[in-house]
């Protein structure tokens with residue numbers, strides 16, 4: 001399946017949304033974020049980024065439905081905030097929209113997903129908590145066809161090009177289409193470079209990355225899994241990288257980390273498809289393997305959530321995967 005046009009449009013949409021997020025962060029004032037029903041934060045940038053990506057997808061692919069994280073419900077009842085979002089959106093879009101069109105664009109993300117047909121899934125800002133802190137976040141867009149992720153784009157505006165130089169140049173876009181490998185470019189140049197996961201097979205020679213939020217995944221279990229993996233190793237275990245958002249998948253895809261573990265804390269939370277679709281394809285196309293912590297393939301055809309799966313296990317290469325999976329199995333009694 002040729003997805004050349006889809007890739008070009010998706011990269012452009014993620015770039016425009018990333019620029020919007022960057023401009024918001026410079027000017028974000030107190031009161032420009034809301035708490036959603038589940039108490040998680042959403043900012044003017046989340047709404048704005050969803051409006052611009054959905055508008056660009058509508059323009060180029062009017063028949064494609066979208067599974068997006070946000071909806072306009074809370075924005076509609078807050079005139080000051082919706083005015084601010086409209087200003088941001090029209091600041092980056094060539095064709096300007098009205099408030100009503102902006103609400104409609106945001107709400108085009110209300111598709112239910114499913115096993116058949118083609119649809120996009122969008123997380124306008126993944127890691128909103130990281131975004132608010134000035135840390136890592138990602139604009140995440142993927143195309144799913146008959147339950148399979150065919151195209152993934154991650155915009156990581158704050159991700160250092162070189163992780164060992166955190167104060168150096170930042171901002172990467174990672175892209176993959178299924179079967180064609182994974183690539184990255186900077187936010188400012190369209191030169192794409194191929195990326196690949198680590199070739200290291202010994203867990204002691206690589207690093208684990210995990211989320212920052214302790215309620216999203218268990219740091220303690222990760223500690224036990226790593227201790228199990230390193231029990232016969234003389235090497236010092238390198239420090240874990242804690243980071244918000246799908247930037248963790250970017251780290252595995254680029255070989256900065258060998259392992260990403262997301263062991264659930266809550267037995268009722270269902271992972272969302274927009275939190276994993278792009279990252280999973282990019283890691284696999286870079287040479288890695290991504291499943292849930294029970295070793296099952298991620299099922300992107302079961303609706304808006306990964307309800308058939310539990311947690312995430314992503315590694316570079318299959319030898320490393322087998323070792324980490326065996327450790328997970330002996331530590332995690334499901």
Ligand SMILES: Nc1ncnc2c1ncn2[C@@H]1O[C@H](COP(=O)(O)O)[C@@H](OP(=O)(O)O)[C@H]1O
Pocket residue numbers: 040069123125126127128129211212213215216217243244245246265266269271272275
């Ligand atoms: N109880 C929970 N368990 C796992 N993930 C959760 C969670 N509550 C929220 N999340 C998801 O965790 C994502 C951030 O991931 P991470 O912790 O790796 O940075 C959030 O994305 P948003 O920031 O887009 O809302 C949200 O969808």
Ligand SMILES: [Mg+2]
Pocket residue numbers: 040041042069128
């Ligand atoms: Mg959110």
Ligand SMILES: [Mg+2]
Pocket residue numbers: 123125126127274275
């Ligand atoms: Mg998210």
Ligand SMILES: [Mg+2]
Pocket residue numbers: 046069123124125126127128
């Ligand atoms: Mg989000």
